[in-house]
Amino acid sequence: MTAPLLLWLLLTRQLPLTPRIAAHWRTLLPTVLLLLVAVTQVVLVRAADLSPWKGGGFGMFATTDGTAFRYVRLFADAPGRSEELNVTASLEFAALRAQLFPSDRFMTWLGEAVGERELRQGRDVATVRVEVWRIEFSDRPLRGSEKRLRSLTIPIERQPLTN
Numbered sequence: 001m002t003a004p005l006l007l008w009l010l011l012t013r014q015l016p017l018t019p020r021i022a023a024h025w026r027t028l029l030p031t032v033l034l035l036l037v038a039v040t041q042v043v044l045v046r047a048a049d050l051s052p053w054k055g056g057g058f059g060m061f062a063t064t065d066g067t068a069f070r071y072v073r074l075f076a077d078a079p080g081r082s083e084e085l086n087v088t089a090s091l092e093f094a095a096l097r098a099q100l101f102p103s104d105r106f107m108t109w110l111g112e113a114v115g116e117r118e119l120r121q122g123r124d125v126a127t128v129r130v131e132v133w134r135i136e137f138s139d140r141p142l143r144g145s146e147k148r149l150r151s152l153t154i155p156i157e158r159q160p161l162t163n
Contacts, residue, residue: 044101049132049149051100070099070149074114075129085114102132102150111154119158129153 044050051070072095074085087095094110111128118125131151135144 049102049134069135071133072099072110073131073133074110075131076114076118076123076125076127077129078124078126081124085118088117090117098130099132104152107132107150107152108154111152112156115154115156119156125156127153127155 041050041052045052072087074087074095076083076085091110091113094106094113098106098110107130111130114128114130115125118128129151130153132149134147134149136147137144
């Protein structure tokens with residue numbers, strides 16, 4: 001009897017918990033954890049645009065949706081100013097996280113970091129828009145097209161100057 005089947009039978013109470021089965025709980029635990037991670041990753045890929053290459057990597061060789069085919073665009077807006085910004089070295093880690101898992105949390109973190117950097121450099125900024133894009137390929141004819149996964153606008157609060 002395989003471990004997943006044994007676990008199913010135990011959970012549905014179709015198989016009584018015998019001393020022999022109780023002794024093998026250590027073999028069931030890794031199976032349950034692996035299944036939990038796999039199901040969580042599949043759900044996040046489908047529902048929250050997680051890259052299949054992350055979160056367990058169960059789909060990494062079945063798709064081209066990895067870091068090479070995703071990118072982040074940053075836009076700073078203020079009165080009299082609207083421009084696209086480059087991802088600098090200090091923002092690469094935050095941009096990579098938002099690129100691979102474009103959740104509100106990671107995109108907000110990146111947008112706030114961009115706003116703080118702009119204010120430190122003396123440039124006015126009211127909002128930062130973070131966009132995560134993916135390149136998708138069609139098979140006939142082979143052509144890449146860009147698709148925006150998510151866009152989030154983060155308001156930037158200017159801290160009052162203290163004397």
